[in-house]
Amino acid sequence: MKRIEKIINRHGLDLFKLKSTKVLIDYYKKTVKDNQNINLKIKSELDFFNAAILIESLKNKSLFEEAYERERKELTDLWPTLSYQEKNKLINIKINDVKKRCKMFTSLSGTRIWIAFFDELLNTLYDKEMNIFDLEQYFNLYKNFKSRMISTTQYGIAPFRDEFIDVKLIQSDENRVIFFYDATKSLFLLKTNEPIWILKKLCLNKEYQLHFDDYAKFIRIMDDLETNQTLPFIDELIDSTFISDRVNKALIKLKRKMQ
Numbered sequence: 001m002k003r004i005e006k007i008i009n010r011h012g013l014d015l016f017k018l019k020s021t022k023v024l025i026d027y028y029k030k031t032v033k034d035n036q037n038i039n040l041k042i043k044s045e046l047d048f049f050n051a052a053i054l055i056e057s058l059k060n061k062s063l064f065e066e067a068y069e070r071e072r073k074e075l076t077d078l079w080p081t082l083s084y085q086e087k088n089k090l091i092n093i094k095i096n097d098v099k100k101r102c103k104m105f106t107s108l109s110g111t112r113i114w115i116a117f118f119d120e121l122l123n124t125l126y127d128k129e130m131n132i133f134d135l136e137q138y139f140n141l142y143k144n145f146k147s148r149m150i151s152t153t154q155y156g157i158a159p160f161r162d163e164f165i166d167v168k169l170i171q172s173d174e175n176r177v178i179f180f181y182d183a184t185k186s187l188f189l190l191k192t193n194e195p196i197w198i199l200k201k202l203c204l205n206k207e208y209q210l211h212f213d214d215y216a217k218f219i220r221i222m223d224d225l226e227t228n229q230t231l232p233f234i235d236e237l238i239d240s241t242f243i244s245d246r247v248n249k250a251l252i253k254l255k256r257k258m259q
Contacts, residue, residue: 001225001228001233004234004251004254005200005225007247007250007251007254008202008237008243008251009202009203011244011246012184012203012204012206013183013185013186013203014184015048015184015186018183018184020183021048021183024048024052025042025048025051027055028042028051028052028054028055031055031058032051032054032055032058035058036145036146036149037146038146040054044199045188045199045201046190046197046199049160049167050152052165052166053152053159053164054116054152056103056116056164056165057114057115057116057117057118057152059102060103060104060114060115061115061126063098063101063102064095064098064102064114064126064130065133065142067091067094067097068091068094068095068130068133070094071094075090087131087134088128088129088130088131091131092128095130099114102114103165104162104164105155105158105159105161105164106158106162107120107155107158108158111123111124112124112127113155113159114126114127116152116155116164117151117152118145118148118149119148119150122148153192153197156175156192157172157175157176157177157190157192160172160177160179160190161177166181167180167181167188168180168181170187170215170219170222171215171218171219174193175191175192176189176190176191176192176193176226177189177190178190178218178219180210180218182210184203185203185204185205185206185207185208186201186202186203186204187201187202187204187218187221188200188201188202189202189222189225189226191226200222200225200226202221202222202225204243205242205243205244206244208241208242214242217236217240220232221233221236221237221242230258231255231258234251234254234255235255238251238255
């Protein structure tokens with residue numbers, strides 16, 4: 001199966017050779033370095049996607065905090081006279097407007113996650129109780145939160161399943177997700193129930209445009225890839241418009257040798 005994958009993917013778009021990817025990686029690394037003095041390593045496609053999750057989370061964190069600070073400044077004179085509940089109600093009105101512009105995903109326990117490098121408790125505070133940041137120990141999280149950061153992988157497939165980053169969900173279950181990444185015209189299958197996460201890629205025709213009608217066939221193809229069903233995998237691809245003529249001919253030739 002690995003030989004077949006190489007035949008298909010060597011004619012596809014390489015994520016790390018795209019100019020847009022290089023720009024994004026430079027931005028990701030600089031943003032994280034400037035923000036928390038973290039040296040981000042991006043050596044694989046999975047590293048790239050996890051970095052995107054981290055950056056989207058930083059964006060959300062900043063938007064929530066900026067909305068909170070604006071509300072406090074607008075109500076400077078009134079603020080000391082308000083109760084905790086009154087402050088929180090006013091803040092949540094502003095935060096709700098911000099949420100409409102932010103991406104989020106849901107954890108297995110049902111918690112709304114806006115910041116994937118924070119645990120569920122901190123996400124709940126950002127979601128519903130931002131007035132807690134009046135307290136010094138929480139206010140410090142604005143700038144110095146490195147010690148409270150967790151790996152974004154703690155949330156498993158959820159960020160991919162809920163399209164927290166720029167991917168399109170094809171199918172998911174508890175520990176597996178199939179998604180499409182348009183920049184490289186590629187299908188990805190991510191499994192998170194192993195000690196080491198497994199990410200498999202299938203490059204499609206460079207001109208391919210995603211259609212919902214193709215989803216069922218994508219699932220069959222990626223199922224065959226996962227379970228090493230070589231001939232059904234080849235047949236599904238040959239009998240599709242997902243691959244280039246060049247790849248199609250190579251697969252037909254390979255199939256003849258196998259029979």
